[in-house]
Each structure stands twice: as structure tokens, then as C-alpha cells.
Amino acid sequence: MDEKLSFFKDGIRLDGRRPGELRPVKIEAGVLKRADGSCYIEMGGNKVIAAVYGPREVHPRHLQKVSRAIVRYRYNMASFSVEERKRPGPDRRSHEVSKVSREALEPVILTHYFPRSVIDIFVEILQADAGTRTAGINAASVALADAGVPMKCLVSSCAAGKVDGQIILDPMKDEDNFGEGDMPLAMTPDGEVTLLQADGRFTVEETREALETARKGCEQIYEIQKKALIDRYSRLEEPEEEGSNV
Amino acid sequence: MDRIDRRVVIPGELLAEDPKKAGEGTYVKDDKVYSQLYGLVNHRDKISVIPLAGKYVPSVGDTVIGIVGDITVSNWIIDINSPYEGLLHISEYPKRIERNEMAKYLRIGSSIMIRVKDVDSTKKVELTLNDRRLGTLNTGRVVEISYTRVPRVIGKGGSMISMLKKELNCNMFVGQNGRIWVNGSDEDMDLVLKTILIIEKEAHTTGLTDRIMDFLRTEKEARS
Numbered sequence A: 001m002d003e004k005l006s007f008f009k010d011g012i013r014l015d016g017r018r019p020g021e022l023r024p025v026k027i028e029a030g031v032l033k034r035a036d037g038s039c040y041i042e043m044g045g046n047k048v049i050a051a052v053y054g055p056r057e058v059h060p061r062h063l064q065k066v067s068r069a070i071v072r073y074r075y076n077m078a079s080f081s082v083e084e085r086k087r088p089g090p091d092r093r094s095h096e097v098s099k100v101s102r103e104a105l106e107p108v109i110l111t112h113y114f115p116r117s118v119i120d121i122f123v124e125i126l127q128a129d130a131g132t133r134t135a136g137i138n139a140a141s142v143a144l145a146d147a148g149v150p151m152k153c154l155v156s157s158c159a160a161g162k163v164d165g166q167i168i169l170d171p172m173k174d175e176d177n178f179g180e181g182d183m184p185l186a187m188t189p190d191g192e193v194t195l196l197q198a199d200g201r202f203t204v205e206e207t208r209e210a211l212e213t214a215r216k217g218c219e220q221i222y223e224i225q226k227k228a229l230i231d232r233y234s235r236l237e238e239p240e241e242e243g244s245n246v
Numbered sequence B: 001m002d003r004i005d006r007r008v009v010i011p012g013e014l015l016a017e018d019p020k021k022a023g024e025g026t027y028v029k030d031d032k033v034y035s036q037l038y039g040l041v042n043h044r045d046k047i048s049v050i051p052l053a054g055k056y057v058p059s060v061g062d063t064v065i066g067i068v069g070d071i072t073v074s075n076w077i078i079d080i081n082s083p084y085e086g087l088l089h090i091s092e093y094p095k096r097i098e099r100n101e102m103a104k105y106l107r108i109g110s111s112i113m114i115r116v117k118d119v120d121s122t123k124k125v126e127l128t129l130n131d132r133r134l135g136t137l138n139t140g141r142v143v144e145i146s147y148t149r150v151p152r153v154i155g156k157g158g159s160m161i162s163m164l165k166k167e168l169n170c171n172m173f174v175g176q177n178g179r180i181w182v183n184g185s186d187e188d189m190d191l192v193l194k195t196i197l198i199i200e201k202e203a204h205t206t207g208l209t210d211r212i213m214d215f216l217r218t219e220k221e222a223r224s
Helices: A092-108 A132-146 A173-178 A204-245 B099-105 B147-154 B156-168 B186-201 B208-223
Strands: A025-029 A037-043 A046-057 A070-077 A117-127 A156-163 A166-169 A181-187 A193-196 B014-016 B026-029 B032-035 B039-043 B047-051 B063-071 B075-079 B086-089 B111-119 B125-128 B141-144 B171-174 B179-183
Touching: A025 A132, A025 A204, A037 A132, A046 A132, A070 A092, A070 A132, A092 A117, A092 A132, A092 A193, A117 A132, A132 A156, A132 A181, A132 A204, A156 A173, A156 A204, A166 A204, A181 A204, B014 B047, B026 B047, B063 B086, B063 B179, B086 B111, B111 B179, B141 B186, B147 B156, B147 B171, B147 B186, B156 B171, B156 B186, B156 B208, B179 B186, B186 B208
Parallel strands: A070 A117, B086 B125
Antiparallel strands: A025 A037, A037 A046, A046 A117, A156 A166, A156 A181, A181 A193, B014 B032, B026 B032, B039 B047, B063 B075, B063 B111, B075 B086, B111 B125, B141 B179, B171 B179
């Protein structure tokens, strides 16, 4: 490949990261007042907000399950989230992302505590920069905890990609669009994988390496999620000092 | 609050190695105790996690404050601030009444103090009014807070609520579902509601009762 078109310069990626480095991640829990739980996340250029409602009554009624809560997940991209205006509303892609994301979170939610109810998760992509589904899952997982939903653990998610034949962590838009492969992964802190997708071509060896790379990314994100939840509590504690002086 | 280790935990955090210590808000996997909630750890004889948020799930014997939502052939459907609605059968009304007269006794929108009589495995909630202490709330106001804050409004051994009642000459009742009924003069009720909101916001802090006491004193001084 032509020097100018390479994805690397002296082993450093286009945005200045090393191959195994994440983009900066910022998570804030409890950003919405009316939702039962909420979370705002920035993963590089991705800006995503997640809201959780419930457990609450199921409408329409026929969807309810007698022995457990159902989980609904709506992934939606804002029309202004991408370069070319996205036609608003659900489409083939957002249906798919909603389904896999729901299945990534469902195994950790203790749904049997809330029979005949529903836990609604809404994920809105405000700005997209490759890896929105992983950002959505990370945000939704924190929002669920914030809503007080009983869970086995959090879920963390991160993608690995392949550019110029090399495995990289957390591809950004150009690496995703012009690279050779993308592999989003979601897992629990003990390493149980709840989502694994891939497009592009990966050899067996590359698959192993990509999995290992994404796993390391998830571990880092887990720590940030954990910190965001604990910080929310310390933020709650602040106004009380003022209140006591009044 | 004094004995609470105020560490915040997240779901999946390891709490103890001894499965016998598993209390509420925890689960056991491979003989180890983990948290299943985002909340505060409470170490007593057992380790439990106190949630910081969540929905009220009715359990038998709870006294709650409900609002009549609908009337069917022989049941009142009561909103109890929960994902599950409560059913009050006509036979659970303290006196015998005719089916066509149900709306006369409990109208849609009325608030009632009511007890959970039975909850089955699908969370069908049956309520009862058959107790002299239960009944409609015709005067006063009802305020709604998160059910997770109820123990703080009541206080240790009822310290907080008895203080509120005494300081403000109000009659109060705190439902397990997070609805609170207050009755007194308008001025006193305003202050009670204000205080309750402060308690809700600062529920997880220490020395709350004392601070609320100070707050009430200053408020009352400002008033006179």
C-alpha cells in the first residue's frame, strides 16, 4: 500500500493512538431526571445517551411473561448523528443492533424478580464515530444499575478491528470504513461473552488476537463504568453540605 | 445509619467469601457472595445491599398508601406505586356493600391506607381494608418518594418520624411503597413536605436526624 494511504505512521494510528489503545471514554450516570436510570457516554467521537424505565407494566399486554420480566431495547440513531443525514426511524440495521444489544444485556438482568413486567432500555445515538453499539451497551448497562435493576454484574463492550493486516483496539470511523474487519465484543467482568459479531475476514489466529484485544478493552471500560457509578454517589453527597447550612 | 459501612457497591462486586452471610440484595455463586444491586453495603450479622433506586415490590403484610384507579365488577383496582397494581375485593371492605354501590364508598382517585393481604408467584396483589387502622384518607396530603428512602423517613426506631410529628404538630403515616400521608395545618404541612424532600435527597448520609432537627428549628424561627 502507498505510504500516504497507510493506517499507521511509525506504528502510531491516524488519531495518534497505539494499536492496543482505547479512545478516551467518559461516562456519567444519572443524567436524566424523568427516567428511572440513565447514563451518558462518550467513547471517542461517539456520544450516546441511555435511559432505562421500569420494571413497569407491559403494554401491549400479550407480550408479558408470567414468570419473568421482559427486556426491550431500542437503539436509535439521531438523524444528525452521521455525516450524511440519516433518515429518522427504525431501519434494518437499528433493528439488528437492538436485538443483539438486548441479548448482550439480558443474561445479566435478574428478570425473575419481576414477573409480568417490562424493563425498557432506550439508547439514542447523538453522534456516531464507529462502535456505537458497544457504546450503547456500555451506557445501557450503567443506566440499568442506576435504575436499581437487580443484575448479576455489569456488561462492558468494545470492538477490535483489522487494518493493514494488523489487529487494533476500538477502531474509529476511518479504520472501520476503510479497514479489513470489525469485531464488536461484549462481556461480563468474569469473561463471559454475551455479544460477538464480526465483519470482514479474520484468520483463526487473527480472530484469537482480536478477541484478546477486545477483551482487554472491555476490562478497561469496566473500570470506567464502575467509577462512574461510584462518582454519581459522591455527587449526590455534595449538595447535602450546602443543605445543612441553610 | 450509624452502623452502616457506607461503601457504594455495583452489581457483581464481591462482598464476602462466606455464603452464609448472604443477605438481601446479594446472590451466591461458587460459595461467594456478590452484590446484585447498585447500592450501599450493610454489614450486620448478614451482608446486605441497600438499593439507591428501584421499584417497590409488594410483600404480604406491608401497609401502603394506594390510589383507586378503576372499579370492576367486584374489585377496586388500586395503584400502589409499583409495577403491579393491587386488587381490593368487595369482601375486603370493612362492611358489606352492594356491587352497584362500590363507587359510593371508594371513588376513583381517592387515597387509601391499605394492607397487602396476599401476593402470589405471578405478583397478583390482593389488598385488604379489614383493619380499624386502615381506611380512606379524606384530609391532608399525600407525597410520593422513592420506596428505598422509607426507612430513613421513619428513622432508627421511629426517631425521625416521631420528631417530625412532635415538632410540627402533624399526623403522619409512611407507606412501605414510598407514599407519605401528612395531616396538619397548611403551614406545617408545607414544612413537612419540604423536610421529606430533603430527607429523600440526603437519605444516605450520617447524622441526618440531627441535621433535620436543626433545619426545623431554623425554619420555625424564621416563621415566628
